[in-house]
Structures are given as C-alpha cells and as structure tokens.
Amino acid sequence: MNKKIELGILNILKVNRVSEPGLYLISLDEEEVLLPNCYVTKEMQIGSEIEVFIYTDSEDRLVATTLKPYAMKNDFTCLEVVDMAKFGAFLDMGLPKDLLVPKNRQKSTFQVGNRKVIQIVEDENTHRLIGTEKFLLEKSPKNLTKNDEVEILVYIKTPLGFKVVVDNKYEGLIYHNEIFENVNVGDRKKAFVKYIRDDGKLDISLQKIGAKQSDDNQNKVLEKLKENSGELNFTYKSDAEDIKETFEMSKKAFKASLTKLLEENKIELLETSIRLK
Incomplete structure (x- = not known):
C-alpha cells in the first residue's frame, strides 16, 4: 500500500469510505482520493486494497481510475494527436482526459492524426501531467556495457541516423549505414549497445556485435x-x-x-x- 498518493503512476490504496460520487481511497499517510462510481465494482469493499492510476480532473483535483494509461509519468511513448488548441495539442493516452503538450514544450509541428514521441512529465507550476518533446534524459549510463541488449524507442530521423531513447533513460543513435531493416519513428525494438561515448550518449546496433x-x-x-x-x-x-x-x-x-x-x-x-x- 502506498505511503502517499503519487500523481502519474499506479498506486495501491485502501477503500476508506463510500460517498455519492464514488469510493474514497486512502494512503498510509491518510491522504484521500476519489475513485468515481464508473470504476467501482461490487468486489470493492471498505478495507480492500485497489491498484489505481492517479491523474487530475478538469478542475485539477486528484482523481483515481482503474484504467491503465498507455504510459506513466517520466515514460517515453508514442501517442496520437486527437485535438488542437492555440495553446497546445492533445494526445490520447488511454484515459478520459487527453494529455496536453503545451506549445512551449513542442519542437515539431503537431496535427490531428499525427503520432508523436513524447515524454510524460509533471508540470512544475500546475502539477498536472503534460507531454513534452524536450526530453529529460540521464547522461551517464549505469550498468551498461558493449553488446548489452536494450529496449529502444525511435524518436527522430537525422542526417546521421535515427535517435532513440534507450531503456526509457538514455539517448542513443543508430547510424543509417548500419540499418538493414525497416525503421520508423515510434518503433519500439530490441537492440544492442555498440559503444558508450565520452559524453554518455550511446551508439546502438540493431544486430548483435561480433x-x-x-x-x-x-x-x-x-x-x-x-x-x-x-x-x-x-x-x-x-x-x-x-x-x-x-x-x-x-x-x-x-x-x-x-x-x-x-x-x-x-x-x-x-x-x-x-x-x-
């Protein structure tokens, strides 16, 4: 059971009380959050523990859902643009509320129907979940060595090759002249560490080395x-x-x-x- 309620991830919370709009769940530090009636089942009784995802509703209140989004806070993912506004674009993340990518967090052109690789983060000012193309990546790969198998997410094509996010943490590059299969932005693939550069960035190969x-x-x-x-x-x-x-x-x-x-x-x-x- 979670000690405190955490935005943007899965929480295990206890049913504390029943109310007209739904069940109130409680953490170990006695903070409460509403699980609306549309997610409540007969099996949920006072005292039972439930795994829920926490996000904010249209009035910026924390709310729980038993739905699992396509990705969690700090994850890198590829989502579809479903709506546009002057202040940003909305992407479908598998929840009733779409994910906003504000204009100042965009680096490319957004249009409805596009699929965009973004990182889900918590906005420091509003404390809402938002998407960003300005990635926060770790610079010193830990516990990685040559030929280690990794998971990559392809996020942009460059003159040198495709830039990828490695293991949801690090920046990597696959050179064009070393690609012998179809690669597209948004692809998730298994790959291998070819070389760790002095700046902490990784050269990645889609084939095992040697x-x-x-x-x-x-x-x-x-x-x-x-x-x-x-x-x-x-x-x-x-x-x-x-x-x-x-x-x-x-x-x-x-x-x-x-x-x-x-x-x-x-x-x-x-x-x-x-x-x-």
Missing part, C-alpha cells in the same frame, strides 16, 4: 531457406538492396554468412541460387 552477430546472420540465412523449400535465388553476386530486404543484413555480412555455411557443409552454391543440404 561473433554473436555472425551466428545470428547465418541462422537468418538458414531460416529463410527453410521457409522457401530449401532454395533461394541468391548468390555472392546478388544485389545489396535485395539482400537487405530479404535477410535484413548488409551484402558484406551476407557473403560472410554464405562462406561460413559452405565451409560447414550446410548449404551448396549453385549457378543462380543457394540450397540447403
């Missing part, structure tokens, strides 16, 4: 062959773009995989194709 990557590439070739009756119209001379589209790897990596598979006698090379043995 020997592990080589093993993965060989397995990709074998899996594609199995999916296509054991034969594919690819050789060392195949087009780099065709290789990228089919196998999600560079031509150099593909050729290295073929060489290794031939050495291990797992495939045979024909004039215009490769075939499983």
Whole structure:
C-alpha cells in the first residue's frame, strides 16, 4: 500500500469510505482520493486494497481510475494527436482526459492524426501531467556495457541516423549505414549497445556485435531457406538492396554468412541460387 498518493503512476490504496460520487481511497499517510462510481465494482469493499492510476480532473483535483494509461509519468511513448488548441495539442493516452503538450514544450509541428514521441512529465507550476518533446534524459549510463541488449524507442530521423531513447533513460543513435531493416519513428525494438561515448550518449546496433552477430546472420540465412523449400535465388553476386530486404543484413555480412555455411557443409552454391543440404 502506498505511503502517499503519487500523481502519474499506479498506486495501491485502501477503500476508506463510500460517498455519492464514488469510493474514497486512502494512503498510509491518510491522504484521500476519489475513485468515481464508473470504476467501482461490487468486489470493492471498505478495507480492500485497489491498484489505481492517479491523474487530475478538469478542475485539477486528484482523481483515481482503474484504467491503465498507455504510459506513466517520466515514460517515453508514442501517442496520437486527437485535438488542437492555440495553446497546445492533445494526445490520447488511454484515459478520459487527453494529455496536453503545451506549445512551449513542442519542437515539431503537431496535427490531428499525427503520432508523436513524447515524454510524460509533471508540470512544475500546475502539477498536472503534460507531454513534452524536450526530453529529460540521464547522461551517464549505469550498468551498461558493449553488446548489452536494450529496449529502444525511435524518436527522430537525422542526417546521421535515427535517435532513440534507450531503456526509457538514455539517448542513443543508430547510424543509417548500419540499418538493414525497416525503421520508423515510434518503433519500439530490441537492440544492442555498440559503444558508450565520452559524453554518455550511446551508439546502438540493431544486430548483435561480433561473433554473436555472425551466428545470428547465418541462422537468418538458414531460416529463410527453410521457409522457401530449401532454395533461394541468391548468390555472392546478388544485389545489396535485395539482400537487405530479404535477410535484413548488409551484402558484406551476407557473403560472410554464405562462406561460413559452405565451409560447414550446410548449404551448396549453385549457378543462380543457394540450397540447403
């Protein structure tokens, strides 16, 4: 049970009393919050503990809901723009009240129907949940080393590559010339730490590094062959773009995989194709 009621996250609170608009829930420090009738079920009795999300209503009062939003406070997420106003844009976060991204927290153009990558934060002045494109990211990655698997959220395309949020904390970059699969802003993917820079930012790879990557590439070739009756119209001379589209790897990596598979006698090379043995 929560010691105090906390905005923007899931709280476990106890049912304290029944009222006309709903149930009043209480924290260990005896602060109360209303759970409106529309979320109340027969199982909720005085003394029972309930997991709820806390946000503010239209009059800036704390209110509880059993609905779970698409993301919590301090999370990075991709949400759809559902309404516009002079002072900002409203995004659907899975609650009755949409999330405001104020004009002064925007870095790009917002239009209804757009999906935008934002961070959910508590506004210091109003103490409401708002969205922002001006991210608060940690600068010193802790407990991360080369080739560690991480979760990334792609948030912007740049001339160098795609900038990503790593493990909901750090800034990373995937270089264009190291991407061999479809990548779009808003994508969540598993990835790997390639390099930790002196400034704390991360170079990220969508493939494992070194020997592990080589093993993965060989397995990709074998899996594609199995999916296509054991034969594919690819050789060392195949087009780099065709290789990228089919196998999600560079031509150099593909050729290295073929060489290794031939050495291990797992495939045979024909004039215009490769075939499983």
